[in-house]
Each structure stands twice: as structure tokens, then as C-alpha cells.
Amino acid sequence: MHIVNLVVGRAVDLVLWPFRGLSPWFGLVVVSLLTALLMLEVYKLTSNQAAIRRAKDRIKAHLLEMRLYKDNMRVTLGAQAGILKSNLAYMAANLKPLAVMIVPLVLILARLSLWFDRAPLRPGEETLVKVELAASADPLSLDLRLELPPAVEATAPAVRIPDEHEVVWRIRALAEGRGRLLLRAGDRTIEKTVTVGGGPLTSVSALASRGSFVRRILYPGEPPLPGGTPVRTVEVLYPARRLAAFGVGVHWLVAYLVLSIAFGFALKGVFKVEI
Secondary structure (H helix, E strand, C coil): CHHHHHHHHHHHHHHHHHHCCCCHHHHHHHHHHHHHHHHHHHHHHHCCHHHHHHHHHHHHHHHHHHHHCCCCHHHHHHHHHHHHHHHHHHHHHHHHHHHHHHHHHHHHHHHHHHHHCECCECCCCEEEEEEEECCCCCCCCCCEEEECCCCEEEEEEEEEEHHHCEEEEEEEECCCEEEEEEEEECCEEEEEEEEECCCCCCCCCCEEECCCHHHHHHCCCCCCCCCCCCEEEEEECCCECCEEECCEEECHHHHHHHHHHHHHHHHCCCCCCCC
């Protein structure tokens, strides 16, 4: 899974890299357009275009039938049954392409979240570093030490929470830069990136994990944590990022989906794709 994340990550990073000094909207529009083109091609190759076209034509025909014979109850009920049957056929024809499309889409969304979901720390800003431990580990007796890069300092000693199996540090950003937190667990060392400052569009990895398969898909920014320690995740609580649109904060995922769908429907005729 790590290799897949690396391949998808390099592709997404290559697309967004030229826009890192611009408003996040520029990069989001471009990646939404490319996503729409990719999904149209996947949909065209994996769907039964003839069946989709036939189902849509039958729905239109039954709607016209209902309008022309609206005073005939028998014909109207038959047309409604025909619409229901055609809708089921249309949905069945879409199951295969949607099942194929969901895989690359989830991988792309997970990678885009590194660029758009969280904002990097700013000099002077404080936040928390949270370490989640295995259920069998005791935070009170465990030897955990956090070493920080020069751009970051600790402002409080570690807080150990036995009920949550967590250890938490409060840190403050001092200067712009990207460094690595070093977590010493006995004789083992775990690394986690921390990002301070950067351009308007900066990649930020909030969490490193050795947890479940799903977790590694959803948080692809770091290599899996090494085994042999009770540490399951290391997380830096970065501030959430909102995209400004006409004075209103918009979540990046909403903007991405709306743009991708709009581009898809706008270009489906150009690529001769029946949706």
C-alpha cells in the first residue's frame, strides 16, 4: 500500500507543485479538471454505453407517454412502472464503472487532503503533538521522549492520559521550515514531519500511523511507523484550512466535488461519454 501511495502521491504533487505560490483555488481547479477527465475515460471504458443510452431513452419515452396520456389512468400507471424499470436498468449499468472509479478516487482524495485539509503552523503558533499507544501499553510507565527540530520548541512537559492510552506534548513554532520530530521509545526512534510556514498551498502531513489498512490509505503522507514499539500513531494537530469564496469559508472537499462534477458534465459531450 505504501508503494501505491507513493505513486499516486508523486502524480498529485507534480500537478500541484507549480501552484504552491498561488491561491489554493488555482491548484484545486486544475486537479478537479484532471480528475474529471480521468473519471470520464474510466467511465467510458468500463460502462455499457449502449445500455445506459437505452435506459435513458426509455425513461424519456415513458415521461412523454405520461404527458400525452395523462387522462388515461391505465396508460399512466404503465408508464410509471416503465420509468421505475428503466431507472433500475440505468442504476445497474452504472454499478460497474462506479465500483472501478471509487478506487482511484479514494487514493486521489487522500493525497489531496495533504494539500488542502490542513494549514501549516505559523511562527509563534502553538499546538499539540499527540501519540496514541497500543491498548496494552501504560503511558505512565512507558519511556517516551520527544526531540524537536530547531524550528519548534516544547512549551510544556508531556501529559500522560492512561484512560485514552495517549501521551501529549504542547509545542510552539519558532521559525519557518520543515523538520522532523524524533520520538524515542526505549531504544527505538520514530520520526514524524512537522511543517512551519510555507506558501499559500503547502503539503502538510498531520498523522503517521502503523494502524489499520484503511488508516494507511486515508493518511498517506508518511511511511508506516516501524513495528516493535507500542506507538500506533503520531499526530500534529495542525489548524484546519478553509478556502475563501465570496467572503465565505468553503471546505476543500465540497469545492473539489462540485468542480469535478461540473467539469465532467461540461466535457462529456466532447469525449462522447453517455452518463
